[in-house]
Every structure is written in C-alpha cells, then in structure tokens.
Amino acid sequence: MSVATDLExxxxxxxxxxxxxDVVGLSLRDPSGAMLPAWQPGAHVDLVLGPDLVRQYSLCGDPADRSVWQVAVLREPAGRGGSAYVHEKLAPGATLRIRGPRNHFALVPSPRYLFVAGGIGITPLVPMVAAAEASGAEWRLLYGGRTRASMAFAAELRDRYGDRVELVPQDERGLLDLDAALAAAPGAAVYCCGPEPLLAAMTQRCAPDSLRVERFTAKPGTGPNAAFEVELAQSGRTLAVPADRSILAVVEESGVPVLSSCREGTCGTCETGVLAGKPDHRDSVLTPDEGEAGDVMMICVSRSAGPRLVLDL
Structure with missing residues (x-):
C-alpha cells in the first residue's frame, strides 16, 4: 500500500x-468547467470548511461523470460543527477547498457482494452498487435507517434495482436481520458502512478477510498506551512519544510538517511509511492484511508495539 498524496x-x-x-446533497464543480480528477467507488474527499474545520465525505455520484463531485451530508446535532456549517451556511456559488480524492474502502473484484448500510453510511455504497451491477456480479443491498424519510437515495435505489435492495426503516420493520442477509450470501465480499453498533455487529459475524468497513467516527479504544521512540529517517532525528500524546502531535511539535485531517484514524490523510519496528494499528482505515504488512501507519492514533519505530519522515 502506498503512502497517500493529496490533491487540493x-x-x-x-x-x-x-x-x-436532515440530509443535504452538494454538487461540486471546477469554476473553469475543467474535468475533475478520476475516482473509484469508496473514495472520499476532505471539505475544508474553515481553518480548524475539515470534514470527510464519501463521493456518492457517478465516477464516469468527471464534471461534478457529489457528496451527501447528514446534519448531526451532537456533532463538532461541520454538518451544521454545511446545512446552515453553505449556499450555491460558494468556493470550497477540497482535498483528495482518497480511497481506503475500494471495491475489490468479486462474483458476489453483500452491501450493508446504516443511515448516512449509504453514501459510499451507492457507486459500489452501480459498479457491481455493471460488472455482472450477484449483489444485494440491505439498507436500514430510522425512518423511510430519513433514508437518502432509498427510493432511487429501489426504483432502479428492485428487490435486490431491501429497505428496513426501523420504525416500520425494526433492526436489520444481519444473520439472514449473511446466510443468503455465502462467499460474498461484504461491505458495510454506518454507525459503530452496526459495524461491531458485522465484525462479530464475519471473517476478517470477507468484511470491509468504513467508519465516520473513531474506532473504540484498544487498550492502554505506553511511551516509545520514533526515528524520523529523513532527518535522522529521534523523538520521544509519551503515553499521553500521539505520534502526530509530537512530530508536528518538532517542526516536521505532516498532512493530516481527521486526527481520529478514519480518513487516511496522515498515512506514513514505516521503515522499521512494528506498529500498533488503531485506525479504522487499514485492512487486517494491510495492518499485518506493517509498512504504513496512521500516526494520528496508531502507536508502537515495541520501544522504537523508524518512520519515513
């Protein structure tokens, strides 16, 4: 896996x-009418809404239409201000700095797929479903939400694909029947995006090599922290990372610039090459195989499994 580089x-x-x-869709275009960079299903971009207000949103339009990027934003009353800004202050004609696209949730080739969405987690799955259909694969989408009116793209998906899309508004039908969906799709590549309880339930039910998830919030804590050292190979400097600070914070404080965004291990912006040592991966981006390879890490949340790491910084 290569270290990410971002376009702005x-x-x-x-x-x-x-x-x-509570879900608004945004259509973003180049002011000169130029074509936008290519992207694949599963990609997301950063919207720079202010100096300290950067949020990640999945691209949910058609990858073949490079004249526009489309994202969908859920208003979150208990959020940190990003969705409120989008819903209350962004008007057509506004100019936005965009970083990306970046993709750590790519659709792998498979003869069979099961897509499971909870709420706004439908956004990265919309172009995935279209790609699966175009490839001729067998697929099914299980999509749950609080109410039918809260479920973005629900009517459009059902009208286009029929019974392969199962809509489960909680107020009408209760919770998603994950066991039945998995039993009906043996050997499928499973893609899931939504709130943490849904991701946890799917993780409990699926083999690691069959399930791919994308989180919009930080993964639950994974254990106590210990102090360690990081060597920055490009400068030859060695820095002490105390138990209560992240690698990213220590590196930034030392004056070494690192591109970062979410600081929660969900976006992949701070992906950094590992030259020696074993990372303790705590991000929500890398697959189990990518984590086991140990050649990159997200330095905003991940730590060291030993006393020392050598990073490509």
Whole structure:
C-alpha cells in the first residue's frame, strides 16, 4: 500500500438538494468547467470548511461523470460543527477547498457482494452498487435507517434495482436481520458502512478477510498506551512519544510538517511509511492484511508495539 498524496482543488458549490430528512446533497464543480480528477467507488474527499474545520465525505455520484463531485451530508446535532456549517451556511456559488480524492474502502473484484448500510453510511455504497451491477456480479443491498424519510437515495435505489435492495426503516420493520442477509450470501465480499453498533455487529459475524468497513467516527479504544521512540529517517532525528500524546502531535511539535485531517484514524490523510519496528494499528482505515504488512501507519492514533519505530519522515 502506498503512502497517500493529496490533491487540493478550489471547487464551486454548483447546487445543493435536500435528499432526505436532515440530509443535504452538494454538487461540486471546477469554476473553469475543467474535468475533475478520476475516482473509484469508496473514495472520499476532505471539505475544508474553515481553518480548524475539515470534514470527510464519501463521493456518492457517478465516477464516469468527471464534471461534478457529489457528496451527501447528514446534519448531526451532537456533532463538532461541520454538518451544521454545511446545512446552515453553505449556499450555491460558494468556493470550497477540497482535498483528495482518497480511497481506503475500494471495491475489490468479486462474483458476489453483500452491501450493508446504516443511515448516512449509504453514501459510499451507492457507486459500489452501480459498479457491481455493471460488472455482472450477484449483489444485494440491505439498507436500514430510522425512518423511510430519513433514508437518502432509498427510493432511487429501489426504483432502479428492485428487490435486490431491501429497505428496513426501523420504525416500520425494526433492526436489520444481519444473520439472514449473511446466510443468503455465502462467499460474498461484504461491505458495510454506518454507525459503530452496526459495524461491531458485522465484525462479530464475519471473517476478517470477507468484511470491509468504513467508519465516520473513531474506532473504540484498544487498550492502554505506553511511551516509545520514533526515528524520523529523513532527518535522522529521534523523538520521544509519551503515553499521553500521539505520534502526530509530537512530530508536528518538532517542526516536521505532516498532512493530516481527521486526527481520529478514519480518513487516511496522515498515512506514513514505516521503515522499521512494528506498529500498533488503531485506525479504522487499514485492512487486517494491510495492518499485518506493517509498512504504513496512521500516526494520528496508531502507536508502537515495541520501544522504537523508524518512520519515513
């Protein structure tokens, strides 16, 4: 896996639309009309909403249409201000700095897929479903939400794909029947995005090599921290990382610039090469195989499994 490099673009908010209760869709275009960079299903971008307000949103449009990028944003009353800014202050004509696209949730080739979405977790799965359909694969989408009116893209997906899309509004049908869905899709590549209880339930039920998840919030804590050292190979400096601080914070304090965004291990922006030592992966980005390889890590949350790491910084 290669260390991520980001593009930065200034795009214009060409249009916005109400997709569902508390969900707004944004259409972003180049102000000159130029084509936008290519992307694949599962990709997301950073919206730079202010100096300290950067949020990640999945691209949910058609990858073949490079004239526009589309994202969908859920208003989260208990959030940290990003969704409120989008819903209350962003109007068509506004210019936004965009970083990306970045993809740690890529769709792997498979003859069979099971897609499981909870709420706004439908966004990265919309282009995945279209890609699976175009490939001729067998697939099924299980999509749950609080109410039918809260479920963005629900009617569009059902109208386009029929019974392969199962909509489960909780107020009408209760919770998703994950066991039945998995039993009906043996050998499928399983993709899941949604709230942490759904991801945890799927993780309990699936073999690690069959399940791919994307988180919008930080993974639950994974244990106590210990102090260690990091050597920055490019400068030859060695820094002490105390138990109560992240590698990213220590490296930044030393004056070494590192591109970062979420600081929660969910976006992949701070992905850094590991030259020696064993990382203690605590991010929500790397697959088990990628983590086992140990050649990259997300330095905003991950730590060292030993006394020392050598990083490509």
């Amino acid at each position: 673009l200034d795009l214009v908010l060409a249009a916005r639309a109400q997709l569902a209760d």
